[in-house]
Amino acid sequence: MTQQLDLLDIQGNVLRAYGRFRYPAARYVFFNIRDGARGRDFVAALTRRVTTAVQWGEGPDKLPAPEWTLNVAFAYQGLKELDLPRESLIGFSPEFVAGMKDRRDILGDDGPSAPEHWDPIWQRNRETREHDVHVFVSINGLMPLPKDAEPAAIHAAVLEAQVRVEAGYRWLQDQLAACQGGVVQLGGHRGDDGDLLDYQDVKAVLDNGVPTSKEHFGYTDGIGDPVFEGVPYDADRINGRGKQLDNGQWAPLAAGEFLLGHTDEALEYPPAPSPLLLSRNGTYMIYRKLHENVGTFEKYLDEHGERYQGGKELLAAKFVGRWRDNGAPIVKAWDAASKARFDAELAALEKAHDSHGADQLLSNFTYDEDMSGGRCPFSAHIRRINPRASLELTRDEQPPAKVCGGFSVSKGAFDTPGALSNRRRILRRGLPYGEVKDRSRDDGNHGIVIMMLNADINRQFEFVQQQWINYGNDFKAGNDKEILLGNHSQSEHFPSKAVLQVDPNSDEAPYILPRLPRFVETRGGDYFFVPSLTALRMIAAGTVDPT
């Protein structure tokens, strides 16, 4: 029998990307605890309203989706202020204790991404006790079903979702007031025109008032999140999103890659604090605010789109590994003919409202036919953050048909095709923030707040960020960084570049992206622990007992 997760014990944001469940807007709020006892009362009040991962809908064991969701997480300092016992605190991972700012060298947060450029709330974090970020609360607003399919009706529903976020926020303010100064809300989030706000608002990018799944560069976001054991609403989305087995079939990843207290891909329990009830069904969350340099992106894409033989849109697709218009993976749609085929297939599935079919069309692929990067470049976003089985590559042993540079899958070197990537998977949650008012400028208030969830920050998130995004070694790509997220160098002698490979059998020359600018800059963030509902109750009651 396959594993059943205790959905009512797991926070809803761990298993669901709310944006995909008709929640197009959200607000993130951060608190500093001044008094441990009142802080625990605050946690108790929030816990009674926390949204779990319960199935939504009608029927037994299901609940209706709430008008606004609420989820809670803690930074290490917060857990300390809530008086968790020392014996429990020492069980948290060193990088969680140290925090994102301290890990900047590993994350590549240098130059314009360095902490001195972060939003004031994150600059001040972990400097003085009064400004430490202790508690994270997120509120997502549900969009009511629009009256009709007209953009005006849909837009009205989006506005209603924002009203619901406001309602959740007012509720949160009431709980805060009840703490009588024992908990303080931390401001200092940059908004429009340099305003400093008391919270971070995020919402889907709207097209004519209708929410899209695009971010500000125009890419479709949130496709192909990992699927792991015991998540009922992902049971039919395993292909391309779980792990690939020896026989080419797909299976869900082990729950322990994403939830503490469960066995992981190594059949071990991930390191976690004691007691088990504190950690089980909880996980670690990486909160990261990323500014998008839209002006730089447009200018670079225009300039090279003119020179690049395949044209601007193919070039944009090469950056990420997916086409901007519909998210088509470039390994399935690498030229005009294959793209047309893909588009027709996707349109047919969407017309038939076959969301499962569409998801599988977008997510279910491997790089087996593209081991030399001729279709999806080695430095493209999706290949770097989830290389699937393509890291098990080897030089062709019998090269007569292929010229130098041809790689193929290394058979038999590992137990399963995904052995090198299955332990580096990350759940991604997040929405864009701000609006782009002038596509020729970088300095507006626009970017994405991404929250990543994993059982081991160092093994999963930090590894991917350091080794796969900012280094090229594992991809035999020399010093090339991931094109979109890499912390590119503008140094005169060593400007960043990235090579767009071509089919080694073709006569085409590879295109080199010279002098890559920073498209994305870090604006702050930290590491959080997302406890289970049981753990929240224990923290609130002050009864965490590791003995």
Added chain:
Amino acid sequence: MSNLSGNAYALTVLSPIKPGIVADEEIAYADKVRSILLGWNELKNSPMTAVPQTYLCRYFVLDNPYTESLPGGGALDTISDWLPVVPDWLRRAVMPAHDQLKSRYLVFSANVHVGPSGDIAPYLRGMWQAIRPQIESIWQYCYGFDEVKDADGFAAYIQRCALPASLFFVGSNDEALPEQLKALYIKQEFAKFAVANQGLPTATLRQHFRDFMTRIAPHELAAPTWEPGKYRLP
């Protein structure tokens, strides 16, 4: 076990450090050696970059080995796990003894190019000629080093301290160091050339390539090239 792989030589040297105290300082010889070695980290570049043909090297002071657990006792130990009838005194009797080192050691480990002769002595003589003061500053505290008076003496001394260990650094090939440094230089310059010239008409490209080849002078090992110890150009 061979120290040779092609033209590369894997040198592993353990020189026992005497147990004395440095005159006028309250510091053991071994700790003094470690302190000098740590000081090398503060320099702009390692003294070893002045030693010709050094692919890679490492110095450290070996203290008593760090043991995480007792080693197993082989088959009998395993049987006793299954069959507790083996008396515990017998099981313990076959367990290996926990060894201690007789002294602390200066460990010098290097991968160097020695050429077809396979002889390490010329490399060691070159090392003496290049960095004699630094060699003396650390090896003076080792047993037997007071006999070393010249390059030949140093080569002989090091070879007496060497172990037959064949651990090779995979990041280098068989070529002499100047060849490898030149190859790295050309590789890097060629990448820059490819970036700067992509998409140009064939005739221009050819002209630029000829200029490029003249500038980088592929057969001139001395210059332009990388200096030893440098991992990137200024």
